[in-house]
Amino acid sequence: MTMLDVITIGEAMAMFIACETGSLAHCEHFIKRAAGAELNVATGLARLGLNVGWVSRVGNDSFGHFILQQLQKEGIDSRGVVIDNAHSTGFQLKSKVDDGSDPVVEYFRQGSAASYLSPDDFQAAYFYQARHLHITGVAAALSESSLALLYHAARNMKAQGKTLSFDPNLRPVLWKSEAEMVRKLNALACQADWVMPGLKEGMILTGRSEPDAIADFWLERGVQAVLIKTGADGAWFKSADGVSGAVPAERVEHIVDTVGAGDGFAVGAISALLEGHTYSQALVRGNRIGARAIQVSGDSEGLPTRAELGE
Numbered sequence: 001m002t003m004l005d006v007i008t009i010g011e012a013m014a015m016f017i018a019c020e021t022g023s024l025a026h027c028e029h030f031i032k033r034a035a036g037a038e039l040n041v042a043t044g045l046a047r048l049g050l051n052v053g054w055v056s057r058v059g060n061d062s063f064g065h066f067i068l069q070q071l072q073k074e075g076i077d078s079r080g081v082v083i084d085n086a087h088s089t090g091f092q093l094k095s096k097v098d099d100g101s102d103p104v105v106e107y108f109r110q111g112s113a114a115s116y117l118s119p120d121d122f123q124a125a126y127f128y129q130a131r132h133l134h135i136t137g138v139a140a141a142l143s144e145s146s147l148a149l150l151y152h153a154a155r156n157m158k159a160q161g162k163t164l165s166f167d168p169n170l171r172p173v174l175w176k177s178e179a180e181m182v183r184k185l186n187a188l189a190c191q192a193d194w195v196m197p198g199l200k201e202g203m204i205l206t207g208r209s210e211p212d213a214i215a216d217f218w219l220e221r222g223v224q225a226v227l228i229k230t231g232a233d234g235a236w237f238k239s240a241d242g243v244s245g246a247v248p249a250e251r252v253e254h255i256v257d258t259v260g261a262g263d264g265f266a267v268g269a270i271s272a273l274l275e276g277h278t279y280s281q282a283l284v285r286g287n288r289i290g291a292r293a294i295q296v297s298g299d300s301e302g303l304p305t306r307a308e309l310g311e
Contacts, residue, residue, distance in 0.1 A: 010038025011114030044267030055080035141174035250291035264293035
């Protein structure tokens with residue numbers, strides 16, 4: 001059995017990216033890609049040479065088989081993917097932008113196969129062969145059963161001595177209320193070794209405004225390090241031993257599409273930390289890959305191979 005470096009859990013959708021700028025209603029031509037925060041991270045880590053498994057459910061339909069083809073293409077282990085004959089694979093439409101603004105994204109995912117993820121999808125023998133688990137707030141928001149799977153996986157992987165990373169990746173529209181989102185995601189975050197919020201996400205989840213105070217909220221609850229994405233300023237970290245530091249952002253001449261920047265940062269930070277690099281070095285790599293991600297229109301097209309990373 002192939003041993004894995006990382007397992008991540010989440011939903012993937014077929015994504016149709018508009019070929020022309022302007023309203024989605026007027027666009028007639030689209031390019032099909034695969035999308036999903038956790039799949040983006042799995043793709044980026046696999047391109048860097050890590051053995052990665054992705055756990056999900058997809059429909060027994062053309063979109064689901066397209067996702068499976070993408071996993072095979074990227075060398076991502078799919079043994080944890082269930083083909084669901086009763087529910088369909090979600091999809092999304094994404095507008096084209098060329099001015100650095102956020103694209104419009106319309107989701108068609110309600111009742112998708114991935115929303116039926118549950119603790120039954122936790123296959124212990126499969127998960128325990130990996131040394132790291134990466135989870136996000138997207139999968140947590142899909143359904144109560146999906147959230148229960150994340151709690152279950154986090155608790156069991158932690159009990160096995162595995163490391164965990166958590167990216168809040170907030171999707172407020174998928175939650176009943178902000179208060180529920182904050183409470184349930186903080187319960188997940190406190191299971192993690194490394195929490196990786198954006199600055200605004202950190203403010204929402206902790207009720208604090210400064211990076212140092214945001215980090216302390218989770219550090220006081222057992223997290224080993226908090227890595228905060230601070231936008232144009234770069235990134236900042238603080239660890240449980242009180243060490244902190246900042247790394248400036250990578251300079252980008254032309255921003256094409258900001259979607260996927262946070263996933264790129266996660267790819268860089270997780271891969272660096274699993275290789276034994278320092279938190280500062282993890283921020284540098286995270287910024288570098290995040291910067292590459294915002295220079296292309298697709299969610300994962302900018303994620304580099306090891307050779308392209310140039311380290």
